[in-house]
Amino acid sequence: MGKHSVDIRWTSRYDYEQGGRLNLHEHDFFQIIYFIDGKGTFTLGEAEYVISPGVFIFINPMLKHGFIPYGNSQIKTLDLKFDISDKDILEMASGLQAYQTDESMVIKDLLEKIRFEGLNKRLFYGEMACLFLIQILYTLFRQNGEPPKQKNITQAVYKLKNEPIEAAQRLEHYIQEHYAEELSLGAISAQLCYSSNYLSQIFKMNYGCTFTNYLRRIRIERSKELISYSALSLKQIAESVGFKTIYHFSRVFKETEGINPGKWKLRELEGIRKDVHFN
Structure with a gap:
Protein backbone atom coordinates (compact mmCIF):
# COMPACT_ATOMS: atom_id res chain seq x y z
CA MET A 1 0.00 0.00 0.00
CA PRO A 148 -24.52 23.62 8.14
CA LYS A 149 -23.35 26.31 10.51
CA GLN A 150 -25.25 29.48 11.21
CA LYS A 151 -23.32 32.58 10.37
CA ASN A 152 -21.77 34.29 13.36
CA ILE A 153 -23.36 37.73 13.11
CA THR A 154 -20.82 39.43 15.35
CA GLN A 155 -17.97 37.98 13.32
CA ALA A 156 -19.63 39.01 10.04
CA VAL A 157 -20.01 42.62 11.23
CA TYR A 158 -16.37 42.65 12.29
CA LYS A 159 -15.27 41.47 8.85
CA LEU A 160 -17.31 44.17 7.15
CA LYS A 161 -15.62 46.78 9.31
CA ASN A 162 -12.21 45.50 8.29
CA GLU A 163 -12.22 47.70 5.22
CA PRO A 164 -8.87 46.71 3.64
CA ILE A 165 -9.95 43.08 3.44
CA GLU A 166 -13.41 43.99 2.19
CA ALA A 167 -11.99 46.27 -0.51
CA ALA A 168 -9.62 43.57 -1.77
CA GLN A 169 -12.40 40.97 -1.77
CA ARG A 170 -14.75 43.25 -3.67
CA LEU A 171 -12.10 43.74 -6.35
CA GLU A 172 -11.45 39.99 -6.52
CA HIS A 173 -15.18 39.23 -6.90
CA TYR A 174 -15.48 41.86 -9.62
CA ILE A 175 -12.61 40.33 -11.58
CA GLN A 176 -14.07 36.84 -11.19
CA GLU A 177 -17.41 37.98 -12.60
CA HIS A 178 -16.17 40.30 -15.36
CA TYR A 179 -12.79 38.85 -16.44
CA ALA A 180 -13.98 38.43 -20.06
CA GLU A 181 -14.68 42.15 -20.37
CA GLU A 182 -12.25 44.98 -21.01
CA LEU A 183 -11.18 45.91 -17.49
CA SER A 184 -9.11 48.70 -16.01
CA LEU A 185 -8.31 49.28 -12.36
CA GLY A 186 -9.30 52.95 -12.67
CA ALA A 187 -12.81 52.18 -13.94
CA ILE A 188 -13.38 49.42 -11.38
CA SER A 189 -12.10 51.62 -8.54
CA ALA A 190 -14.55 54.36 -9.46
CA GLN A 191 -17.40 51.84 -9.58
CA LEU A 192 -16.44 50.41 -6.18
CA CYS A 193 -15.93 53.92 -4.72
CA TYR A 194 -12.21 53.60 -3.90
CA SER A 195 -9.17 55.39 -5.23
CA SER A 196 -7.18 53.28 -7.71
CA ASN A 197 -3.93 53.70 -5.74
CA TYR A 198 -5.56 52.58 -2.50
CA LEU A 199 -7.27 49.59 -4.13
CA SER A 200 -4.05 48.57 -5.89
CA GLN A 201 -2.06 48.59 -2.63
CA ILE A 202 -4.74 46.77 -0.62
CA PHE A 203 -5.19 44.10 -3.29
CA LYS A 204 -1.47 43.38 -3.56
CA MET A 205 -1.15 43.26 0.22
CA ASN A 206 -3.94 40.67 0.50
CA TYR A 207 -3.38 38.57 -2.63
CA GLY A 208 0.36 38.90 -3.19
CA CYS A 209 0.07 40.07 -6.80
CA THR A 210 -1.03 43.07 -8.80
CA PHE A 211 -4.47 43.59 -10.30
CA THR A 212 -3.04 42.98 -13.79
CA ASN A 213 -1.30 39.73 -12.85
CA TYR A 214 -4.39 38.40 -11.09
CA LEU A 215 -6.60 39.23 -14.06
CA ARG A 216 -4.17 37.43 -16.40
CA ARG A 217 -4.09 34.40 -14.12
CA ILE A 218 -7.89 34.16 -14.06
CA ARG A 219 -8.11 34.49 -17.84
CA ILE A 220 -5.45 31.83 -18.44
CA GLU A 221 -7.02 29.38 -15.98
CA ARG A 222 -10.39 29.83 -17.65
CA SER A 223 -8.81 29.38 -21.09
CA LYS A 224 -7.24 26.09 -19.96
CA GLU A 225 -10.68 24.80 -18.96
CA LEU A 226 -12.10 25.75 -22.35
CA ILE A 227 -9.18 24.14 -24.20
CA SER A 228 -9.70 20.93 -22.24
CA TYR A 229 -13.49 20.72 -22.21
CA SER A 230 -14.88 22.66 -25.18
CA ALA A 231 -14.72 22.45 -28.96
CA LEU A 232 -13.94 26.16 -29.37
CA SER A 233 -10.98 27.23 -31.49
CA LEU A 234 -8.04 28.94 -29.80
CA LYS A 235 -9.12 32.23 -31.38
CA GLN A 236 -12.63 31.85 -29.96
CA ILE A 237 -11.23 30.93 -26.56
CA ALA A 238 -8.92 33.95 -26.56
CA GLU A 239 -11.83 36.28 -27.27
CA SER A 240 -14.16 34.60 -24.76
CA VAL A 241 -11.73 35.09 -21.84
CA GLY A 242 -10.95 38.73 -22.57
CA PHE A 243 -7.97 38.85 -24.95
CA LYS A 244 -8.36 41.13 -27.97
CA THR A 245 -6.08 39.07 -30.22
CA ILE A 246 -4.88 35.49 -30.31
CA TYR A 247 -1.31 36.80 -30.48
CA HIS A 248 -1.62 38.53 -27.13
CA PHE A 249 -3.34 35.44 -25.72
CA SER A 250 -0.55 33.15 -26.97
CA ARG A 251 2.16 35.38 -25.54
CA VAL A 252 0.56 35.62 -22.09
CA PHE A 253 -0.27 31.89 -22.09
CA LYS A 254 3.35 30.97 -22.82
CA GLU A 255 4.64 33.36 -20.18
CA THR A 256 2.32 31.73 -17.64
CA GLU A 257 2.46 28.03 -18.63
CA GLY A 258 5.86 27.74 -20.32
CA ILE A 259 4.37 26.50 -23.64
CA ASN A 260 2.05 28.06 -26.19
CA PRO A 261 -1.68 27.20 -26.12
CA GLY A 262 -1.44 25.07 -29.26
CA LYS A 263 1.14 22.74 -27.71
CA TRP A 264 -0.79 22.71 -24.43
CA LYS A 265 -3.91 21.63 -26.33
CA LEU A 266 -2.03 18.79 -28.06
CA ARG A 267 -0.69 17.60 -24.71
CA GLU A 268 -4.21 17.57 -23.29
CA LEU A 269 -5.61 15.67 -26.27
CA GLU A 270 -2.88 13.06 -25.95
CA GLY A 271 -3.94 12.55 -22.32
CA ILE A 272 -7.59 11.85 -23.16
CA ARG A 273 -8.49 8.15 -23.07
CA LYS A 274 -4.97 7.46 -21.87
CA ASP A 275 -4.90 5.13 -18.90
CA VAL A 276 -2.44 6.49 -16.34
CA HIS A 277 -1.23 3.71 -14.04
CA PHE A 278 0.48 4.34 -10.72
CA ASN A 279 1.60 0.78 -9.91
Missing part, protein backbone atom coordinates in the same frame (compact mmCIF):
# COMPACT_ATOMS: atom_id res chain seq x y z
CA GLY A 2 1.01 3.63 -0.38
CA LYS A 3 3.03 5.46 2.22
CA HIS A 4 0.08 7.70 3.02
CA SER A 5 -2.52 5.00 3.77
CA VAL A 6 -3.92 5.26 0.25
CA ASP A 7 -2.76 3.67 -2.96
CA ILE A 8 -3.74 5.04 -6.38
CA ARG A 9 -4.19 2.37 -9.01
CA TRP A 10 -5.23 4.33 -12.07
CA THR A 11 -6.59 7.64 -13.32
CA SER A 12 -7.91 8.87 -16.64
CA ARG A 13 -9.67 11.68 -18.44
CA TYR A 14 -12.20 9.97 -20.71
CA ASP A 15 -14.47 11.27 -23.46
CA TYR A 16 -17.05 8.63 -24.34
CA GLU A 17 -18.47 8.38 -27.84
CA GLN A 18 -21.81 10.16 -28.31
CA GLY A 19 -24.40 7.93 -26.69
CA GLY A 20 -21.64 5.80 -25.14
CA ARG A 21 -22.40 4.11 -21.83
CA LEU A 22 -20.60 2.39 -18.98
CA ASN A 23 -22.00 -1.11 -18.55
CA LEU A 24 -22.79 -2.39 -15.06
CA HIS A 25 -19.76 -3.94 -13.33
CA GLU A 26 -18.08 -4.12 -9.93
CA HIS A 27 -14.55 -4.27 -8.52
CA ASP A 28 -12.67 -4.55 -5.23
CA PHE A 29 -11.37 -0.97 -4.99
CA PHE A 30 -12.74 2.55 -4.49
CA GLN A 31 -13.53 4.77 -7.45
CA ILE A 32 -14.49 8.37 -8.11
CA ILE A 33 -16.17 9.18 -11.42
CA TYR A 34 -16.43 12.94 -11.98
CA PHE A 35 -18.72 14.17 -14.77
CA ILE A 36 -17.28 17.06 -16.73
CA ASP A 37 -19.91 17.11 -19.45
CA GLY A 38 -23.03 15.25 -20.56
CA LYS A 39 -26.21 14.13 -18.80
CA GLY A 40 -27.68 10.76 -17.98
CA THR A 41 -28.56 8.24 -15.29
CA PHE A 42 -26.04 6.56 -13.00
CA THR A 43 -26.84 3.23 -11.34
CA LEU A 44 -25.07 2.29 -8.11
CA GLY A 45 -26.30 -0.84 -6.38
CA GLU A 46 -30.06 -0.42 -6.07
CA ALA A 47 -29.96 3.38 -6.38
CA GLU A 48 -30.16 5.62 -9.43
CA TYR A 49 -28.84 9.18 -9.72
CA VAL A 50 -29.16 11.92 -12.33
CA ILE A 51 -25.72 12.94 -13.59
CA SER A 52 -24.73 16.33 -15.01
CA PRO A 53 -21.58 18.48 -15.16
CA GLY A 54 -20.08 19.02 -11.70
CA VAL A 55 -21.57 15.84 -10.24
CA PHE A 56 -19.34 12.98 -9.11
CA ILE A 57 -20.05 9.53 -7.72
CA PHE A 58 -18.02 8.09 -4.84
CA ILE A 59 -18.09 4.32 -5.38
CA ASN A 60 -17.34 1.80 -2.63
CA PRO A 61 -15.83 -1.61 -3.48
CA MET A 62 -18.05 -4.43 -4.73
CA LEU A 63 -21.00 -2.23 -5.70
CA LYS A 64 -22.35 -2.72 -9.20
CA HIS A 65 -22.32 0.56 -11.10
CA GLY A 66 -22.62 2.04 -14.57
CA PHE A 67 -24.31 4.87 -16.44
CA ILE A 68 -26.52 5.52 -19.45
CA PRO A 69 -26.52 8.93 -21.19
CA TYR A 70 -29.64 10.80 -22.19
CA GLY A 71 -30.07 10.30 -25.94
CA ASN A 72 -26.85 11.09 -27.81
CA SER A 73 -25.38 13.09 -24.94
CA GLN A 74 -21.60 12.75 -24.84
CA ILE A 75 -20.29 11.90 -21.39
CA LYS A 76 -16.88 13.27 -20.39
CA THR A 77 -15.32 12.17 -17.11
CA LEU A 78 -12.37 12.27 -14.79
CA ASP A 79 -11.86 8.84 -13.26
CA LEU A 80 -9.81 7.71 -10.26
CA LYS A 81 -9.39 4.18 -8.84
CA PHE A 82 -7.69 3.65 -5.49
CA ASP A 83 -7.32 1.55 -2.33
CA ILE A 84 -7.38 2.59 1.33
CA SER A 85 -5.34 0.77 3.99
CA ASP A 86 -5.82 2.93 7.10
CA LYS A 87 -8.78 1.54 9.05
CA ASP A 88 -10.03 4.93 10.27
CA ILE A 89 -9.92 6.47 6.79
CA LEU A 90 -11.48 3.29 5.40
CA GLU A 91 -14.36 3.49 7.87
CA MET A 92 -15.06 7.13 7.08
CA ALA A 93 -14.79 6.56 3.32
CA SER A 94 -17.19 3.63 3.50
CA GLY A 95 -19.80 5.95 5.04
CA LEU A 96 -19.54 8.75 2.47
CA GLN A 97 -22.55 9.68 0.39
CA ALA A 98 -22.31 8.29 -3.12
CA TYR A 99 -23.82 11.27 -4.94
CA GLN A 100 -21.78 14.46 -4.57
CA THR A 101 -21.67 17.90 -6.20
CA ASP A 102 -18.60 20.06 -6.63
CA GLU A 103 -19.84 23.65 -6.75
CA SER A 104 -16.46 25.08 -5.73
CA MET A 105 -14.57 22.89 -8.29
CA VAL A 106 -12.14 21.85 -5.55
CA ILE A 107 -12.50 18.12 -6.24
CA LYS A 108 -12.12 18.56 -10.00
CA ASP A 109 -8.94 20.57 -9.48
CA LEU A 110 -7.43 17.90 -7.22
CA LEU A 111 -8.35 15.10 -9.64
CA GLU A 112 -6.64 17.02 -12.43
CA LYS A 113 -3.55 17.44 -10.27
CA ILE A 114 -3.43 13.68 -9.68
CA ARG A 115 -3.72 13.05 -13.42
CA PHE A 116 -1.01 15.62 -14.13
CA GLU A 117 1.37 13.88 -11.71
CA GLY A 118 0.65 10.51 -13.32
CA LEU A 119 1.15 11.82 -16.86
CA ASN A 120 4.42 13.62 -16.15
CA LYS A 121 5.90 11.22 -13.57
CA ARG A 122 8.29 13.72 -12.06
CA LEU A 123 10.25 12.98 -8.89
CA PHE A 124 7.88 11.86 -6.07
CA TYR A 125 4.88 11.91 -8.41
CA GLY A 126 3.28 8.98 -6.57
CA GLU A 127 3.68 10.64 -3.18
CA MET A 128 2.30 13.95 -4.47
CA ALA A 129 -0.69 12.21 -6.05
CA CYS A 130 -1.45 10.37 -2.81
CA LEU A 131 -1.38 13.66 -0.91
CA PHE A 132 -3.90 15.12 -3.34
CA LEU A 133 -6.10 12.05 -2.87
CA ILE A 134 -5.93 12.40 0.91
CA GLN A 135 -6.94 16.03 0.50
CA ILE A 136 -9.96 14.91 -1.55
CA LEU A 137 -10.96 12.39 1.11
CA TYR A 138 -10.68 14.77 4.04
CA THR A 139 -12.51 17.48 2.09
CA LEU A 140 -15.38 15.01 1.60
CA PHE A 141 -15.25 13.88 5.24
CA ARG A 142 -15.54 17.51 6.32
CA GLN A 143 -18.39 18.31 3.91
CA ASN A 144 -20.32 15.18 4.81
CA GLY A 145 -19.61 15.27 8.53
CA GLU A 146 -20.37 18.87 9.46
CA PRO A 147 -23.95 20.19 9.71
Whole structure:
Protein backbone atom coordinates (compact mmCIF):
# COMPACT_ATOMS: atom_id res chain seq x y z
CA MET A 1 0.00 0.00 0.00
CA GLY A 2 1.01 3.63 -0.38
CA LYS A 3 3.03 5.46 2.22
CA HIS A 4 0.08 7.70 3.02
CA SER A 5 -2.52 5.00 3.77
CA VAL A 6 -3.92 5.26 0.25
CA ASP A 7 -2.76 3.67 -2.96
CA ILE A 8 -3.74 5.04 -6.38
CA ARG A 9 -4.19 2.37 -9.01
CA TRP A 10 -5.23 4.33 -12.07
CA THR A 11 -6.59 7.64 -13.32
CA SER A 12 -7.91 8.87 -16.64
CA ARG A 13 -9.67 11.68 -18.44
CA TYR A 14 -12.20 9.97 -20.71
CA ASP A 15 -14.47 11.27 -23.46
CA TYR A 16 -17.05 8.63 -24.34
CA GLU A 17 -18.47 8.38 -27.84
CA GLN A 18 -21.81 10.16 -28.31
CA GLY A 19 -24.40 7.93 -26.69
CA GLY A 20 -21.64 5.80 -25.14
CA ARG A 21 -22.40 4.11 -21.83
CA LEU A 22 -20.60 2.39 -18.98
CA ASN A 23 -22.00 -1.11 -18.55
CA LEU A 24 -22.79 -2.39 -15.06
CA HIS A 25 -19.76 -3.94 -13.33
CA GLU A 26 -18.08 -4.12 -9.93
CA HIS A 27 -14.55 -4.27 -8.52
CA ASP A 28 -12.67 -4.55 -5.23
CA PHE A 29 -11.37 -0.97 -4.99
CA PHE A 30 -12.74 2.55 -4.49
CA GLN A 31 -13.53 4.77 -7.45
CA ILE A 32 -14.49 8.37 -8.11
CA ILE A 33 -16.17 9.18 -11.42
CA TYR A 34 -16.43 12.94 -11.98
CA PHE A 35 -18.72 14.17 -14.77
CA ILE A 36 -17.28 17.06 -16.73
CA ASP A 37 -19.91 17.11 -19.45
CA GLY A 38 -23.03 15.25 -20.56
CA LYS A 39 -26.21 14.13 -18.80
CA GLY A 40 -27.68 10.76 -17.98
CA THR A 41 -28.56 8.24 -15.29
CA PHE A 42 -26.04 6.56 -13.00
CA THR A 43 -26.84 3.23 -11.34
CA LEU A 44 -25.07 2.29 -8.11
CA GLY A 45 -26.30 -0.84 -6.38
CA GLU A 46 -30.06 -0.42 -6.07
CA ALA A 47 -29.96 3.38 -6.38
CA GLU A 48 -30.16 5.62 -9.43
CA TYR A 49 -28.84 9.18 -9.72
CA VAL A 50 -29.16 11.92 -12.33
CA ILE A 51 -25.72 12.94 -13.59
CA SER A 52 -24.73 16.33 -15.01
CA PRO A 53 -21.58 18.48 -15.16
CA GLY A 54 -20.08 19.02 -11.70
CA VAL A 55 -21.57 15.84 -10.24
CA PHE A 56 -19.34 12.98 -9.11
CA ILE A 57 -20.05 9.53 -7.72
CA PHE A 58 -18.02 8.09 -4.84
CA ILE A 59 -18.09 4.32 -5.38
CA ASN A 60 -17.34 1.80 -2.63
CA PRO A 61 -15.83 -1.61 -3.48
CA MET A 62 -18.05 -4.43 -4.73
CA LEU A 63 -21.00 -2.23 -5.70
CA LYS A 64 -22.35 -2.72 -9.20
CA HIS A 65 -22.32 0.56 -11.10
CA GLY A 66 -22.62 2.04 -14.57
CA PHE A 67 -24.31 4.87 -16.44
CA ILE A 68 -26.52 5.52 -19.45
CA PRO A 69 -26.52 8.93 -21.19
CA TYR A 70 -29.64 10.80 -22.19
CA GLY A 71 -30.07 10.30 -25.94
CA ASN A 72 -26.85 11.09 -27.81
CA SER A 73 -25.38 13.09 -24.94
CA GLN A 74 -21.60 12.75 -24.84
CA ILE A 75 -20.29 11.90 -21.39
CA LYS A 76 -16.88 13.27 -20.39
CA THR A 77 -15.32 12.17 -17.11
CA LEU A 78 -12.37 12.27 -14.79
CA ASP A 79 -11.86 8.84 -13.26
CA LEU A 80 -9.81 7.71 -10.26
CA LYS A 81 -9.39 4.18 -8.84
CA PHE A 82 -7.69 3.65 -5.49
CA ASP A 83 -7.32 1.55 -2.33
CA ILE A 84 -7.38 2.59 1.33
CA SER A 85 -5.34 0.77 3.99
CA ASP A 86 -5.82 2.93 7.10
CA LYS A 87 -8.78 1.54 9.05
CA ASP A 88 -10.03 4.93 10.27
CA ILE A 89 -9.92 6.47 6.79
CA LEU A 90 -11.48 3.29 5.40
CA GLU A 91 -14.36 3.49 7.87
CA MET A 92 -15.06 7.13 7.08
CA ALA A 93 -14.79 6.56 3.32
CA SER A 94 -17.19 3.63 3.50
CA GLY A 95 -19.80 5.95 5.04
CA LEU A 96 -19.54 8.75 2.47
CA GLN A 97 -22.55 9.68 0.39
CA ALA A 98 -22.31 8.29 -3.12
CA TYR A 99 -23.82 11.27 -4.94
CA GLN A 100 -21.78 14.46 -4.57
CA THR A 101 -21.67 17.90 -6.20
CA ASP A 102 -18.60 20.06 -6.63
CA GLU A 103 -19.84 23.65 -6.75
CA SER A 104 -16.46 25.08 -5.73
CA MET A 105 -14.57 22.89 -8.29
CA VAL A 106 -12.14 21.85 -5.55
CA ILE A 107 -12.50 18.12 -6.24
CA LYS A 108 -12.12 18.56 -10.00
CA ASP A 109 -8.94 20.57 -9.48
CA LEU A 110 -7.43 17.90 -7.22
CA LEU A 111 -8.35 15.10 -9.64
CA GLU A 112 -6.64 17.02 -12.43
CA LYS A 113 -3.55 17.44 -10.27
CA ILE A 114 -3.43 13.68 -9.68
CA ARG A 115 -3.72 13.05 -13.42
CA PHE A 116 -1.01 15.62 -14.13
CA GLU A 117 1.37 13.88 -11.71
CA GLY A 118 0.65 10.51 -13.32
CA LEU A 119 1.15 11.82 -16.86
CA ASN A 120 4.42 13.62 -16.15
CA LYS A 121 5.90 11.22 -13.57
CA ARG A 122 8.29 13.72 -12.06
CA LEU A 123 10.25 12.98 -8.89
CA PHE A 124 7.88 11.86 -6.07
CA TYR A 125 4.88 11.91 -8.41
CA GLY A 126 3.28 8.98 -6.57
CA GLU A 127 3.68 10.64 -3.18
CA MET A 128 2.30 13.95 -4.47
CA ALA A 129 -0.69 12.21 -6.05
CA CYS A 130 -1.45 10.37 -2.81
CA LEU A 131 -1.38 13.66 -0.91
CA PHE A 132 -3.90 15.12 -3.34
CA LEU A 133 -6.10 12.05 -2.87
CA ILE A 134 -5.93 12.40 0.91
CA GLN A 135 -6.94 16.03 0.50
CA ILE A 136 -9.96 14.91 -1.55
CA LEU A 137 -10.96 12.39 1.11
CA TYR A 138 -10.68 14.77 4.04
CA THR A 139 -12.51 17.48 2.09
CA LEU A 140 -15.38 15.01 1.60
CA PHE A 141 -15.25 13.88 5.24
CA ARG A 142 -15.54 17.51 6.32
CA GLN A 143 -18.39 18.31 3.91
CA ASN A 144 -20.32 15.18 4.81
CA GLY A 145 -19.61 15.27 8.53
CA GLU A 146 -20.37 18.87 9.46
CA PRO A 147 -23.95 20.19 9.71
CA PRO A 148 -24.52 23.62 8.14
CA LYS A 149 -23.35 26.31 10.51
CA GLN A 150 -25.25 29.48 11.21
CA LYS A 151 -23.32 32.58 10.37
CA ASN A 152 -21.77 34.29 13.36
CA ILE A 153 -23.36 37.73 13.11
CA THR A 154 -20.82 39.43 15.35
CA GLN A 155 -17.97 37.98 13.32
CA ALA A 156 -19.63 39.01 10.04
CA VAL A 157 -20.01 42.62 11.23
CA TYR A 158 -16.37 42.65 12.29
CA LYS A 159 -15.27 41.47 8.85
CA LEU A 160 -17.31 44.17 7.15
CA LYS A 161 -15.62 46.78 9.31
CA ASN A 162 -12.21 45.50 8.29
CA GLU A 163 -12.22 47.70 5.22
CA PRO A 164 -8.87 46.71 3.64
CA ILE A 165 -9.95 43.08 3.44
CA GLU A 166 -13.41 43.99 2.19
CA ALA A 167 -11.99 46.27 -0.51
CA ALA A 168 -9.62 43.57 -1.77
CA GLN A 169 -12.40 40.97 -1.77
CA ARG A 170 -14.75 43.25 -3.67
CA LEU A 171 -12.10 43.74 -6.35
CA GLU A 172 -11.45 39.99 -6.52
CA HIS A 173 -15.18 39.23 -6.90
CA TYR A 174 -15.48 41.86 -9.62
CA ILE A 175 -12.61 40.33 -11.58
CA GLN A 176 -14.07 36.84 -11.19
CA GLU A 177 -17.41 37.98 -12.60
CA HIS A 178 -16.17 40.30 -15.36
CA TYR A 179 -12.79 38.85 -16.44
CA ALA A 180 -13.98 38.43 -20.06
CA GLU A 181 -14.68 42.15 -20.37
CA GLU A 182 -12.25 44.98 -21.01
CA LEU A 183 -11.18 45.91 -17.49
CA SER A 184 -9.11 48.70 -16.01
CA LEU A 185 -8.31 49.28 -12.36
CA GLY A 186 -9.30 52.95 -12.67
CA ALA A 187 -12.81 52.18 -13.94
CA ILE A 188 -13.38 49.42 -11.38
CA SER A 189 -12.10 51.62 -8.54
CA ALA A 190 -14.55 54.36 -9.46
CA GLN A 191 -17.40 51.84 -9.58
CA LEU A 192 -16.44 50.41 -6.18
CA CYS A 193 -15.93 53.92 -4.72
CA TYR A 194 -12.21 53.60 -3.90
CA SER A 195 -9.17 55.39 -5.23
CA SER A 196 -7.18 53.28 -7.71
CA ASN A 197 -3.93 53.70 -5.74
CA TYR A 198 -5.56 52.58 -2.50
CA LEU A 199 -7.27 49.59 -4.13
CA SER A 200 -4.05 48.57 -5.89
CA GLN A 201 -2.06 48.59 -2.63
CA ILE A 202 -4.74 46.77 -0.62
CA PHE A 203 -5.19 44.10 -3.29
CA LYS A 204 -1.47 43.38 -3.56
CA MET A 205 -1.15 43.26 0.22
CA ASN A 206 -3.94 40.67 0.50
CA TYR A 207 -3.38 38.57 -2.63
CA GLY A 208 0.36 38.90 -3.19
CA CYS A 209 0.07 40.07 -6.80
CA THR A 210 -1.03 43.07 -8.80
CA PHE A 211 -4.47 43.59 -10.30
CA THR A 212 -3.04 42.98 -13.79
CA ASN A 213 -1.30 39.73 -12.85
CA TYR A 214 -4.39 38.40 -11.09
CA LEU A 215 -6.60 39.23 -14.06
CA ARG A 216 -4.17 37.43 -16.40
CA ARG A 217 -4.09 34.40 -14.12
CA ILE A 218 -7.89 34.16 -14.06
CA ARG A 219 -8.11 34.49 -17.84
CA ILE A 220 -5.45 31.83 -18.44
CA GLU A 221 -7.02 29.38 -15.98
CA ARG A 222 -10.39 29.83 -17.65
CA SER A 223 -8.81 29.38 -21.09
CA LYS A 224 -7.24 26.09 -19.96
CA GLU A 225 -10.68 24.80 -18.96
CA LEU A 226 -12.10 25.75 -22.35
CA ILE A 227 -9.18 24.14 -24.20
CA SER A 228 -9.70 20.93 -22.24
CA TYR A 229 -13.49 20.72 -22.21
CA SER A 230 -14.88 22.66 -25.18
CA ALA A 231 -14.72 22.45 -28.96
CA LEU A 232 -13.94 26.16 -29.37
CA SER A 233 -10.98 27.23 -31.49
CA LEU A 234 -8.04 28.94 -29.80
CA LYS A 235 -9.12 32.23 -31.38
CA GLN A 236 -12.63 31.85 -29.96
CA ILE A 237 -11.23 30.93 -26.56
CA ALA A 238 -8.92 33.95 -26.56
CA GLU A 239 -11.83 36.28 -27.27
CA SER A 240 -14.16 34.60 -24.76
CA VAL A 241 -11.73 35.09 -21.84
CA GLY A 242 -10.95 38.73 -22.57
CA PHE A 243 -7.97 38.85 -24.95
CA LYS A 244 -8.36 41.13 -27.97
CA THR A 245 -6.08 39.07 -30.22
CA ILE A 246 -4.88 35.49 -30.31
CA TYR A 247 -1.31 36.80 -30.48
CA HIS A 248 -1.62 38.53 -27.13
CA PHE A 249 -3.34 35.44 -25.72
CA SER A 250 -0.55 33.15 -26.97
CA ARG A 251 2.16 35.38 -25.54
CA VAL A 252 0.56 35.62 -22.09
CA PHE A 253 -0.27 31.89 -22.09
CA LYS A 254 3.35 30.97 -22.82
CA GLU A 255 4.64 33.36 -20.18
CA THR A 256 2.32 31.73 -17.64
CA GLU A 257 2.46 28.03 -18.63
CA GLY A 258 5.86 27.74 -20.32
CA ILE A 259 4.37 26.50 -23.64
CA ASN A 260 2.05 28.06 -26.19
CA PRO A 261 -1.68 27.20 -26.12
CA GLY A 262 -1.44 25.07 -29.26
CA LYS A 263 1.14 22.74 -27.71
CA TRP A 264 -0.79 22.71 -24.43
CA LYS A 265 -3.91 21.63 -26.33
CA LEU A 266 -2.03 18.79 -28.06
CA ARG A 267 -0.69 17.60 -24.71
CA GLU A 268 -4.21 17.57 -23.29
CA LEU A 269 -5.61 15.67 -26.27
CA GLU A 270 -2.88 13.06 -25.95
CA GLY A 271 -3.94 12.55 -22.32
CA ILE A 272 -7.59 11.85 -23.16
CA ARG A 273 -8.49 8.15 -23.07
CA LYS A 274 -4.97 7.46 -21.87
CA ASP A 275 -4.90 5.13 -18.90
CA VAL A 276 -2.44 6.49 -16.34
CA HIS A 277 -1.23 3.71 -14.04
CA PHE A 278 0.48 4.34 -10.72
CA ASN A 279 1.60 0.78 -9.91
